[in-house]
Amino acid sequence: MTVAVVFDSAGTLLKSYRTARDVVAGKTLSGVETTLLTCMDRSRVLIALHASSRDVIAAPPDEYLSTYLCDRSVGFGISCLRQVIPHERLAEILYSDRRALVGDLQVCIRDVWGTLREESLVVMDSGAILNLSLGGIEFTVTAGGRPFEGAKEAIADLHSMGVATFIASGDRAAKLERIADHLGIPRDQVHGIATPSIKAQIVEDLKRCYGTVVMVGDGINDLQAFRKADISILSEQQSNEKPQELCSAADYIVGNVSEVVPIVRDISGREVVSI
Incomplete structure (x- = not known):
């Protein structure tokens, strides 16, 4: 029986650290889960900016972030949202914002880098949380991470069993490709x-x-994929504080990515019927 395993990245394959800057309140939120923060308000949309952290750090901190993005033709992708919003509408909100400054994003980047800079492999991604009700940027966000210990070995073990592995994540492709290569x-x-x-x-x-598709994730943004998969595995390696709805949707709950291997080995030997 052929098996494919789809992994989320942050919190599942990567030990992640995230920082958000509340642009409205002027407060920095360290160690926050950005997808959960997004899902707390139906009006929020999490976007990933196609911007280099080094370039952002080099920009004037008192410049509007929207001006910086427009002047450099920085695009974005939609990472998490709770309602269908046209890309054009989100672009209008992002590029016309007059709340967030470049300095708000720089705060996030410096906080994440200060935590992870000693790691041998670090990947970082920055973005923003747009609020449709406010009509602008509510939070600037940065996420950084390194592979969990045992992640590389787990992928190798799955491949040795003839299992295909995939990554599906709200992060930018360039960041994910570095992790995939590793x-x-x-x-x-x-x-x-x-x-x-x-x-x-x-x-x-x-x-x-x-024949069987397994979804491995750690956050509420994986819930829809859990419900579509033949087998869903919830990882608590990053944190064991999960919404009950997510726990209820999981067939298995693991504390380490290496535990995915024996689960897949077991289901590879039996027929799984998708209901």
């Missing part, structure tokens, strides 16, 4: 800027090609 996952099996609905569609599409 872990040994083919780049053409990496899906970046994947919203919850896109993750679910990826799982649905893979079910046409594989």
Whole structure:
């Protein structure tokens, strides 16, 4: 029986650290879960900016972030949202914002880098949380991470069993490809800027090609994919504080990514019927 395993990245394959800057209140929130922060308000949309952290740090801190993005033609992707919003509408809100400064994003970047700079492999991604009700940027955000110990070995073990591995994440593709190269996952099996609905569609599409599709994730943005997968595995390696709805949707709960291997080994030997 052919098996495919789809991994989320941050919190699942990567030990992540995230910082958000509340632009309205002028407060910095360290160690926050940005997807959960986004899902707390239906008006919020988490976006990933196609911007280099070094370039942002070099820019004038008192410049509007929207001006910086427009002047440099910086694009964005949608990472997490709770309602369908046209890309054009989000672009209008982002590029016309007059709240967030470049300095707000610089605060996030410096906080994450200060925590992770001693790691041998660090990947970072920056973005913002738009608020449709406010009509602008509510938070600037930066996430950084390194592979969990045992992640590379777990992927190698799955490949040795003939299991195909994929990454589906709301992070930028460039960041994910660095992680995929390190872990040994083919780049053409990496899906970046994947919203919850896109993750679910990826799982649905893979079910046409594989006998069993397993989804491994750690956050509420993986819930739709959990419900589409034949087998869902919730990782608590990053944190064991999970919404009950997510726990209820999981077939297995693990504390380490290496625990995915025996689960997949077991289901590879039996027929799984998708209900």
